Amino acid sequence: MSETNEHSRLFLPSKSSPSTSTTEVTISWSNLHVETRNSSSSCWSSISSSCFRRHKKKQEKSRILLQDVSGTARTGQILAVMGTSGAGKTTLMNALSGHYGDNLLVPSGNVYLNGFPTTDTERRKSGHIGYVEQQEYFIDTVSLEEHLIFQAMLRLPSEWTDDERRSRVKNTIAQLHLNKCMKNTINQLSGGEKKRLALASVFLTEPSVLLIDEPTSGLDSYLAMHIMGTIHSMAIEQRK
Numbered sequence: 001m002s003e004t005n006e007h008s009r010l011f012l013p014s015k016s017s018p019s020t021s022t023t024e025v026t027i028s029w030s031n032l033h034v035e036t037r038n039s040s041s042s043c044w045s046s047i048s049s050s051c052f053r054r055h056k057k058k059q060e061k062s063r064i065l066l067q068d069v070s071g072t073a074r075t076g077q078i079l080a081v082m083g084t085s086g087a088g089k090t091t092l093m094n095a096l097s098g099h100y101g102d103n104l105l106v107p108s109g110n111v112y113l114n115g116f117p118t119t120d121t122e123r124r125k126s127g128h129i130g131y132v133e134q135q136e137y138f139i140d141t142v143s144l145e146e147h148l149i150f151q152a153m154l155r156l157p158s159e160w161t162d163d164e165r166r167s168r169v170k171n172t173i174a175q176l177h178l179n180k181c182m183k184n185t186i187n188q189l190s191g192g193e194k195k196r197l198a199l200a201s202v203f204l205t206e207p208s209v210l211l212i213d214e215p216t217s218g219l220d221s222y223l224a225m226h227i228m229g230t231i232h233s234m235a236i237e238q239r240k
């Protein structure tokens with residue numbers, strides 16, 4: 001299925017024009033269920049005089065990571081998912097964004113965009129969902145600005161001109177208060193600046209639905225407040 005067909009099937013416009021404002025998108029999910037695949041693993045349980053002795057393979061039971069989870073987030077709304085470590089927050093984000101990244105997991109249930117059921121691929125390719133993962137990986141030797149220009153080349157539609165991309169990068173840098181360190185290489189950035197850079201990489205595309213895993217982890221309380229303020233302003237902007 002081509003991307004255009006995917007968009008028309010979902011009744012969502014494609015994000016090709018730089019002036020297109022963020023599309024109103026309601027994301028909802030029902031009966032999401034994720035469990036690990038049954039697997040056989042080696043059991044190393046006894047030690048002979050100089051080496052481990054391998055016992056016969058044993059069947060590991062599958063483990064439920066998410067069980068019948070349902071919910072909705074509307075345009076302009078901020079929804080916080082809270083839970084203890086290991087509760088399944090990241091698993092839920094992966095499921096909603098369509099990024100499982102692990103074929104050892106067995107997902108089921110539905111995720112809808114504006115009421116239409118979607119596949120993982122459709123959500124990943126729609127351009128309407130941005131996902132900031134907890135751990136981002138960067139090339140240490142490029143500058144913050146170069147990183148964002150590269151991200152703009154990858155993430156923004158091919159119809160955009162270089163000037164339009166640069167202008168979006170400039171605005172995003174200002175939005176996340178990264179001007180002071182935009183010429184620094186990534187290995188010269190503080191933890192908080194790296195976190196904001198990860199957010200900036202996704203903010204570039206102005207996604208309608210923004211999934212952020214642990215948005216304030218590793219930030220001091222001032223920066224955490226600033227990031228939450230930025231997210232709040234973006235949500236208010238969408239309500240207009």
Ligand SMILES: Nc1ncnc2c1ncn2[C@@H]1O[C@H](COP(=O)(O)OP(=O)(O)O)[C@@H](O)[C@H]1O
Binds near residue numbers: 065089
């Ligand atoms: N690919 C996987 N295979 C097996 N267990 C997993 C996998 N991914 C996550 N888990 C387990 O699922 C549980 C939920 O993980 P996660 O969603 O990362 O929790 P949280 O983000 O709330 O801390 C944890 O116990 C974790 O060990």
Ligand SMILES: [Mg+2]
Binds near residue numbers: 089090091134213
């Ligand atoms: Mg997590």
